[in-house]
Amino acid sequence: MEFSVKSGNPEKQRTACLxxxxxxxxxxxxxxxxxxxxxxxxxxxxxxRGDLEGKPGQTLLxxxxxxxxxxxxxxxxxxxxxxxxxxxxxxxIAAAVHTLNDTGATEAVSYLTDLxxxxxxxxxxxxxxxEVSEDVLYxxxxxxxxxxxxxxxxxxxxxxxxxxxELPLGEQAVRExxxxxxxxxxxxxxxxxxxxxxxxxYLAQRAALLAGSSPKFALNVLERxxxxxxxxxxxxxxxxxxxxxxxxxxxxxxxxxxxxxxPVVLVGKGIxxxxxxxxxxxxxxxxxxxxxxxxxxxVLGTMSxxxxxxxxxxxxxxxxxxxxxxxxxxxxxxxxxxxxxxQTVEILNTDAEGRLVLCDAITWAEQxxxxxxxxxxxxxxxxxxIALGAHPHGLFSNxxxxxNELLDAGRETHDRAWELPLWEDYQDGLDSxxxxxxxxxxxxxxxxxxxxxxxRYTKKLHWAHLDIAGTAWKTGKQKGATGRPVPLLTxxxxxxxxxxRD
Ligand code: BES
Ligand code: MN
Ligand code: ZN
Numbered sequence: 139m140e141f142s143v144k145s146g147n148p149e150k151q152r153t154a155c156l157x158x159x160x161x162x163x164x165x166x167x168x169x170x171x172x173x174x175x176x177x178x179x180x181x182x183x184x185x186x187r188g189d190l191e192g193k194p195g196q197t198l199l200x201x202x203x204x205x206x207x208x209x210x211x212x213x214x215x216x217x218x219x220x221x222x223x224x225x226x227x228x229x230x231i232a233a234a235v236h237t238l239n240d241t242g243a244t245e246a247v248s249y250l251t252d253l254x255x256x257x258x259x260x261x262x263x264x265x266x267x268x269e270v271s272e273d274v275l276y277x278x279x280x281x282x283x284x285x286x287x288x289x290x291x292x293x294x295x296x297x298x299x300x301x302x303x304e305l306p307l308g309e310q311a312v313r314e315x316x317x318x319x320x321x322x323x324x325x326x327x328x329x330x331x332x333x334x335x336x337x338x339x340y341l342a343q344r345a346a347l348l349a350g351s352s353p354k355f356a357l358n359v360l361e362r363x364x365x366x367x368x369x370x371x372x373x374x375x376x377x378x379x380x381x382x383x384x385x386x387x388x389x390x391x392x393x394x395x396x397x398x399x400x401p402v403v404l405v406g407k408g409i410x411x412x413x414x415x416x417x418x419x420x421x422x423x424x425x426x427x428x429x430x431x432x433x434x435x436x437v438l439g440t441m442s443x444x445x446x447x448x449x450x451x452x453x454x455x456x457x458x459x460x461x462x463x464x465x466x467x468x469x470x471x472x473x474x475x476x477x478x479x480x481q482t483v484e485i486l487n488t489d490a491e492g493r494l495v496l497c498d499a500i501t502w503a504e505q506x507x508x509x510x511x512x513x514x515x516x517x518x519x520x521x522x523x524i525a526l527g528a529h530p531h532g533l534f535s536n537x538x539x540x541x542n543e544l545l546d547a548g549r550e551t552h553d554r555a556w557e558l559p560l561w562e563d564y565q566d567g568l569d570s571x572x573x574x575x576x577x578x579x580x581x582x583x584x585x586x587x588x589x590x591x592x593x594r595y596t597k598k599l600h601w602a603h604l605d606i607a608g609t610a611w612k613t614g615k616q617k618g619a620t621g622r623p624v625p626l627l628t629x630x631x632x633x634x635x636x637x638x639r640d
Pocket of ligand 3: 409412
């Protein structure tokens, strides 16, 4: 989809479809009002007849509006003006795009970016309009024999800004929205691919494809033998149960003018399938564990977004890509392994594999890149889903200012995170009688003990951990990857780049 911005009066738009908002109950938004004056009160009559209340997400397609230049008008209900917040705005945009996509129109001019969204400026509304539209139009058909409807009439959406003065801002907002949308699409595609295709090797190939898209990328992939030589006992222990070899993928973005600038490192959990290993998971819904690489997908999607924006910052995505299987050489409960950090771990549950691959990936990234900041992203615990549900990511950090940057980035993009405590009090849950630590603690507070485990490997870093177990995919009828937290991470990095310029 192509997006652009434009200023000008709605009644003067020569377009296949004009998109206008209607508040509850039956009150025209200012652009709709203006259009209606030119259209001899046509819209007012329609509303008086009772065809559209203005409830959020309601739509009504009109043709043959008099004395105007557009072929169609799509009226979209916006609810009550004073209730128009982020969530409502996204809902309105989604409803409009759904309906637009079903019309015969190949392009549209939308005035929904003119709505008053509480506390949000034009750039925000343009960005979100682009992201939500692409999100709605996303289709997964890589593994279908018949590809989804080749007839995809909608090609171009023009978003209205109030005056010519806002055009440059609007154009930048389109670029940012499109970059994030593209990154989310990559994350969703990778997440949705089946685990027999999306293997560690495949993830490495996709990282290579991305690396080839810009000379500012560099790629480095470690093989099993490298991991063994380096002493990544935890990562290797998880990989043992599978015949598919693990890959440690490091995709570097060299965007900063000063090549020696220390990077931000993003570590993404890349378990391409999590059977639980010898601590085998129950059968029902086990297919969902193909999504256990959504942390990896999220950081790769973010790399795609920052490359599209040519961000002047050094960033490295580190992905431990491993399949967790119960093969003949798999780790057993009770095995003790030595991590790259030198700390020993008693594997009491082979299903707590995420923290095992992450701890070695984190230590390696620390040694190799000396990052200013390290953020890991992982579908780490079912307990996080119990604690927070599907809306915010769980956030943990050993550095207050970093936690705030991520919380802010989440609020700015409506890809929100919620902080949970990383208190020492929880650490003794990981005590082991035989090693420096166990890989699991008590069931209660499971998302926190998992974070506490990682905290033992990040003491010298400014570090944050996003548990995306509840947010990375949807279940039920809409089963599929969400592309989160690409918006949050990309915004976090855009803000970092802006701060570095000042
Ligand atoms: N990938 C899972 C976490 C998960 C489970 C995410 C269900 C989303 C839905 C992770 O590897 C895992 O199995 N965690 C265990 C940890 C436990 C053994 C301490 C869990 O959450 O049950
Ligand atoms: Mn597991
Ligand atoms: Zn897992």
